[in-house]
Amino acid sequence: MHGLSQLLNDKQAILYHKEDLISYDCDGFTIHKSLPRAVVFPHSTDEVARIVKYCHDHSLPFLARGAGTGLSGGAIxxxxxxxxxxxxxxxxxxxxLDNRRAVVEPGYVNLKLTNQIIERGYYYAPDPSSQYCCTIGGNVAENAGGAHCLKYGVTTNHILGLELVLPNGEIVEIGRNGILDEPGYDLLGLITGSEGTLGIVTKIIVRILKNPEGKQTVLAYFDDIEDGSQAVSDIISAGIVPAALEMMDKTAIEGVEAAAFPVGHPKDIAAVLLIEVDGIAAGIDEQIEQILSVCRHRNVREVRAAKDEKERAAWWANRKTGFGAMGAISPDYLVQDGVIPRSKLPEVLRRINKISEEYDLRIANIFHAGDGNLHPLVLFDARVPGETEKALAAGSACLKVCADVGGTITGEHGVGIEKREEMRFVFTDEEIAAQTDIRSVFNTDNLLNAGKLFPSPSRCAEVKKEIKEKIIG
Known part of the structure; x- marks a missing residue:
């Protein structure tokens, strides 16, 4: 460890004793744990580059970590x-502000950016539920989404430039001028969402937006989850594009009401919808009336707009505790992250309910219903022999359902180690081989975050050989 410490201006910015390393043996995916060799804390791009070059030259595996809030094991x-x-x-x-952009380092916390500029009339749109503590560098790695991605898109839609340390220690800049669409290959799009396997981001140029003139949120209770699901499609079909359209089922409601920010959701309700619209103030009331009408046509028990900002904020605080709130009703839980076409929502929820029955495990559903991003939360007790394995199998079955109806296996949490084998649900061996070839261009020796994102080799090596033989005749 002496060699690493010599690369840092702060010689104390390194951990290597076992008792210090335990805190870094996993991220938000706590089912799998593994100790690192050491943890180093650089303060600058130059320090990152020196550390990476040292690791590269000494064949030491390495990876970058932000706040550790990732949910797929990408930082393990x-x-x-x-x-x-x-x-x-x-x-x-x-x-x-003139060009509506900001420059941050990767450890800058997501919500701090909005808090810093909101009084000046601006905000940063990507809003994962962990935005109060997750870092923008981690958001770039996972291409994080959030409640408002239906209208505003995910992280990649707000990245204008990156500074990057490649796995050999070389420093490069992509989109250095912060121009939205530069000519050439879309390297910003390639790096964003690459889950820390192509390089380590050290500086980020992000797009910031003007605060909307008006904003209003509607809450709707349904006695039948299918009625709530149909209301989601009806709202979009009516030509309304909400800023956010969120849904929780009965088990999820039980959790959030037992946790930190209860708002009094009825205990017997099957589903709750949160619908937020924003934009030019003059059009907000008309959109709200349309949404109220749609919900009433789908047998809503109760639907109302927030009476003031305090109530609106309380509803959202309740929703954003969704994942953590499961700890109030279950010793352990596994968060899944699949995407489906909106029209398939009723069918998929029925099939997830059958999976719950088959594995004899409760599954709570919290999702960004507007863009079909589902988060089945499999509740289990790791102290019971075999339940962890059952939970993993149930989670995989939920992802298979998403893939079967024309969706995919992740919308914002990434693949990491959690969903590596499930990549086969949506990609052929040939497609996986093509992607690992791209990785090898950047990460030639596979020292950076190895074992993440792609499944075990199986036929991938054979496919590459077959492709090579065809090319060279």
Whole structure:
């Protein structure tokens, strides 16, 4: 560890004793754990580059880590890696309101950016539920979404430029001028969502938006989850594009009402919808009336708009505790993250309910219903022999349903180690081989975050050989 410590201006910014490393043996995917070799805390891009070059030259596996809020195991040190923690690189470097952009370091917390600029009339749109603590660098790695991605898109839609340390220690800039669509290959799109397997982001240029003139939220209770699901499709079909359209089922409601921010949801309700619209103030009331009408045509028990900002904020605080709130009703839970066409929502929820019965495990459903991003939460007790394995199998079955109806296996949480084998639900061996070939261009020696994102080799090596033989005749 002496060699690593010499690369840091702060010689104390390194951990290597076992008792210190235990805190870094997993991220938000706690089912799998593995200790790192060491954890280092660089304060600058140059320090990151020196550390990476040292690891590369000494064949030491390494990976980057932000706040550790990831839910798919992307920051777990499977190979006794050196963890390069980015939490000390947390500066807001620049705010350019004229060009509606800001420059941040990767350890800068998501919500802090909006808090910093909201009084000046601007905000940062991507809003994962963990935005109060997750870092923008981690958001880039996972291409994080959030409640408002229906209208505003996910992280990749708000990234204008990146500074990147490649796995050999070279520093490169992509989109250095912050132009939305530069010519050439879309390297910003390639890096965003690559789950820390192509390089380590050290600086980020993000797009910031003007605060909407008006904003209003509607809450709707349904006695039948299918009525709520149909209301989701009806709202979009009516030509309304809400800023957010969220749904929770009965088990999820039980959790959030037992946790930190209860709002008094009825205990016997089957589903709750939260629908938020924003934009030009003059059109908000008309959209709200349309939404109220749609819900009433779908047998809603109760539907109403928030009476003031305090009530609106309380509803959203309740929703955003959704994942953590499951700890109030279950010793353990596994969060899944599939995507489906909106029209398939009733069918998929029926099939998830059957999976719950088949595995004899409760499954709570919390989802960004507007864009079909589902989050089945499999509730289990790891102290009961075999229940962890059952939970993993049930989660995989939920993802298979999503793939079967024309969806995919992740919308915002990433693949990490959690969904590696499930990549086969949506990609052929040939397609997986093509993607691992791209990775090898950047990460030639596969020292950076190895074992993540792609499934075990199986036929991939054979496919590559077959492709090569066809090319060379």
């Amino acid at each position: 040190p499977l190979n006794n890696e050196v963890i390069i923690s980015m939490v000390k690189m947390k500066r807001l470097i620049d705010i350019d």
